[in-house]
Amino acid sequence: MSDGIVGWGAYIPRRRIKLEEIxxxxxxxxxxxxxxxxxYEKSVPGADEDTVTMSxxxxxxxxxxxxxxxxxxxxxxxxxxxxxxxxxxxxxxxxAEAIGATPEVHVADLEFACKAGTEGMFLAHSLVKxxxxxxxxxxxxxxxxxxxxxxxxxxxxxxxxxxxFGADPERIVAEVVATYSWTTDTPDFWRREYxxxxxxxxxxxxxxxxxxxxxxxAEGIMAKTGLKPSDFAHAIFHQPNGKFPMRAGTKLGFExxxxxxxxxxxxxxxxxxxxxxxxxxxxxxxxxxxxxxxxTSFGSGAGSxxxxxRTTDRVAEVQASATKTRPQLEDxxxxxxxxxxxxxxxxxxxxx
Amino acid sequence: MREVAVIGTGLTDFGExxxxxxxxxxxxxxxxxxxxxxxxxxxxxxVGCMSPGLFIGQEHLASLVADELGMAGVGAARxxxxxxxxxxxxxxxxxxxxxxxADVVLVTGVEKMTDVDGATATYSLGTAADQEWEGFHxxxxxxxxxxxxxxxMEAHGTTREQLAAVAVKNHANxxxxxxxxxxxxxxxxxxxxxxxxxxxxxxxxxxxxxxxAAALVIASVERARELxxxxxxxxxxxxxxxxxxISLANRGSLTELAAVRLAGERAYxxxxxxxxxxxVAEVHDCFxxxxxxxxxxxxxxxxxxxxxxxEKGLTALGGRIPVNPSGGLKSKGHPVxxxxxxxxxxxxxxxxxxxxxxxxxxxxxxxxxxxxGSGGTSxxxxxxxx
Numbered sequence: 001m002s003d004g005i006v007g008w009g010a011y012i013p014r015r016r017i018k019l020e021e022i023x024x025x026x027x028x029x030x031x032x033x034x035x036x037x038x039x040y041e042k043s044v045p046g047a048d049e050d051t052v053t054m055s056x057x058x059x060x061x062x063x064x065x066x067x068x069x070x071x072x073x074x075x076x077x078x079x080x081x082x083x084x085x086x087x088x089x090x091x092x093x094x095x096a097e098a099i100g101a102t103p104e105v106h107v108a109d110l111e112f113a114c115k116a117g118t119e120g121m122f123l124a125h126s127l128v129k130x131x132x133x134x135x136x137x138x139x140x141x142x143x144x145x146x147x148x149x150x151x152x153x154x155x156x157x158x159x160x161x162x163x164x165f166g167a168d169p170e171r172i173v174a175e176v177v178a179t180y181s182w183t184t185d186t187p188d189f190w191r192r193e194y195x196x197x198x199x200x201x202x203x204x205x206x207x208x209x210x211x212x213x214x215x216x217x218a219e220g221i222m223a224k225t226g227l228k229p230s231d232f233a234h235a236i237f238h239q240p241n242g243k244f245p246m247r248a249g250t251k252l253g254f255e256x257x258x259x260x261x262x263x264x265x266x267x268x269x270x271x272x273x274x275x276x277x278x279x280x281x282x283x284x285x286x287x288x289x290x291x292x293x294x295x296t297s298f299g300s301g302a303g304s305x306x307x308x309x310r311t312t313d314r315v316a317e318v319q320a321s322a323t324k325t326r327p328q329l330e331d332x333x334x335x336x337x338x339x340x341x342x343x344x345x346x347x348x349x350x351x352x
Numbered sequence: 353m354r355e356v357a358v359i360g361t362g363l364t365d366f367g368e369x370x371x372x373x374x375x376x377x378x379x380x381x382x383x384x385x386x387x388x389x390x391x392x393x394x395x396x397x398x399v400g401c402m403s404p405g406l407f408i409g410q411e412h413l414a415s416l417v418a419d420e421l422g423m424a425g426v427g428a429a430r431x432x433x434x435x436x437x438x439x440x441x442x443x444x445x446x447x448x449x450x451x452x453x454a455d456v457v458l459v460t461g462v463e464k465m466t467d468v469d470g471a472t473a474t475y476s477l478g479t480a481a482d483q484e485w486e487g488f489h490x491x492x493x494x495x496x497x498x499x500x501x502x503x504x505m506e507a508h509g510t511t512r513e514q515l516a517a518v519a520v521k522n523h524a525n526x527x528x529x530x531x532x533x534x535x536x537x538x539x540x541x542x543x544x545x546x547x548x549x550x551x552x553x554x555x556x557x558x559x560x561x562x563x564x565a566a567a568l569v570i571a572s573v574e575r576a577r578e579l580x581x582x583x584x585x586x587x588x589x590x591x592x593x594x595x596x597x598i599s600l601a602n603r604g605s606l607t608e609l610a611a612v613r614l615a616g617e618r619a620y621x622x623x624x625x626x627x628x629x630x631x632v633a634e635v636h637d638c639f640x641x642x643x644x645x646x647x648x649x650x651x652x653x654x655x656x657x658x659x660x661x662x663e664k665g666l667t668a669l670g671g672r673i674p675v676n677p678s679g680g681l682k683s684k685g686h687p688v689x690x691x692x693x694x695x696x697x698x699x700x701x702x703x704x705x706x707x708x709x710x711x712x713x714x715x716x717x718x719x720x721x722x723x724x725g726s727g728g729t730s731x732x733x734x735x736x737x738x
Contacts, residue, residue, distance in 0.1 A: 032547040036547075201469070202470050203368060204368075204370060208370060
């Protein structure tokens with residue numbers, strides 16, 4: 001019995017800040033940042049947007065594409081994020097309650113830097129495959145943190161993606177062909193308790209962390225499935241900036257055209273747990289039946305999850321059933337200045 | 353004073369060597385030098401290292417590394433003079449052998465710089481400036497060298513393109529050096545378009561942060577003759593050490609590096625050589641302007657003409673006096689304590705005729721100039737093949 005995605009959805013806040021606006025405040029050289037990181041602007045969550053609200057919006061879009069899955073049929077809800085609003089108290093309970101999946105539901109919050117989203121997908125898919133639940137919901141969402149003036153401030157963005165997994169052949173839009181994970185203890189990026197902002201090991205986050213794990217994970221799943229880059233219609237890699245996913249993809253032998261659709265970071269920024277999952281939603285939005293899709297996430301610390309999906313005839317039928325990802329990225333944008341951004345991101349300490 | 357020869361050299365690869373600790377890097381270079389020299393008994397170990405306390409939280413380094421080599425018991429001393437620590441380690445070992453206190457000395461330099469983030473590395477390096485006159489007011493080394501560059505441009509008409517020509521040349525040389533941190537061809541346009549660091553210096557005017565180690569075995573010429581066999585005997589014929597005010601504010605001039613001039617004069621006098629006798633030189637190009645000013649202070653070119661000399665190719669491989677055939681600090685990398693020792697290893701390779709594709713034809717007399725801070729210390733050595 002096969003299983004797969006039965007519904008997908010994304011949520012991207014409307015607000016944006018341009019890289020120049022951030023660079024101006026810190027006296028940084030915007031053209032070299034743009035050239036070096038291939039970043040132009042990033043999403044900014046509004047005052048009423050956080051990991052929970054974005055997860056709910058993305059989950060509702062996924063339900064709208066699910067061919068009438070009733071929320072109470074969802075047996076597990078996993079929210080992957082490194083910006084859960086509470087340190088102790090789950091995000092997942094609020095999300096499950098808001099979409100109407102409670103109370104007979106297994107809920108957990110996950111954290112693994114930028115790959116917590118694909119972990120939720122991995123677990124939801126596995127429980128469905130095991131026959132433990134009828135449908136499972138995996139979400140990646142973040143209002144990412146970057147310290148003022150730090151290199152991460154140019155990329156840390158907000159967004160969410162949700163995927164409902166199921167085994168009902170009438171509803172599957174993208175069958176899970178294989179999964180594969182590649183993990184080591186590589187401390188390239190971390191945030192300790194009570195720290196406001198994460199720290200990173202500078203250039204250590206590149207070769208030994210991001211590239212070693214994403215390349216090994218993608219190579220591993222291709223070896224496991226006997227597939228090669230040219231077999232895929234699309235490939236999506238974790239996108240901490242514009243440069244890394246393109247370099248990882250082309251290094252593996254993918255063509256730019258295969259990477260382009262899910263490559264959102266130059267205009268979205270790094271949505272951390274949401275990053276590669278939102279890329280997958282953009283791909284499913286335009287995929288045609290029979291497409292093979294590679295998804296490879298990366299989380300600092302460090303690990304990389306890979307999925308191979310094959311789309312079904314049903315994918316095209318539900319694409320228009322909810323708002324698509326590209327329009328959320330490209331339309332109705334509100335640009336904010338650094339002061340507004342600082343207020344919205346809680347970077348201004350208020351008086352008593 | 354006894355004559356002293358270099359009988360073995362050893363280098364690690366330079367770069368972001370995240371997989372090796374300071375002691376591992378050091379031992380790798382030390383073992384390579386001992387193997388090259390064919391000796392396994394030492395009278396003394398000297399270690400040039402600028403700031404292991406700030407970079408890896410380790411002081412008491414000389415005994416630590418002697419033990420790492422399995423040579424606890426042998427006398428060992430760390431010497432420090434900021435980025436000139438390596439040159440000073442050779443000077444210290446040279447003095448011991450010349451004075452007859454030791455016969456065979458392992459001279460080493462090492463720095464492990466990438467265990468800390470960029471801001472901490474910048475701070476640690478910044479402690480080589482005068483903290484009261486400079487550091488506490490916020491200036492870092494790119495800013496200090498930028499002021500020297502600006503003064504040189506004002507006084508002598510040195511151009512932005514001439515600064516860039518140093519980086520272009522040294523990166524071209526580094527392509528030929530398997531130990532170099534960067535193997536990339538850099539064009540004039542690449543330098544002029546790179547990120548501004550401290551006007552007029554851009555990213556590609558600056559040497560990088562590097563992990564690495566270098567080692568030499570030196571011996572009395574008498575002992576060396578027994579050990580070198582058929583290989584050329586490379587003698588250290590001149591050694592000069594000099595200081596200047598650390599802070600730019602207390603310097604007599606901003607357009608010349610007086611410590612380099614003095615150290616050079618002392619080394620020339622000891623060896624009986626003049627600048628025009630030198631066939632190949634390694635100089636301390638921590639920033640592009642530093643190479644231009646060093647080649648003037650060493651008397652290779654008149655004051656103010658170092659910029660046009662590099663532009664005309666006089667310091668390129670095949671030029672009148674090839675400077676930094678190794679790629680220099682710019683391309684080979686700058687693990688600060690190791691730099692002065694690695695410079696000597698390059699000169700020895702050149703004089704032995706073992707420098708491969710970057711060999712300077714007919715090189716018999718070479719010079720190495722190592723510098724601390726913005727020129728507060730300089731060490732110059734002249735080496736000759738017998």
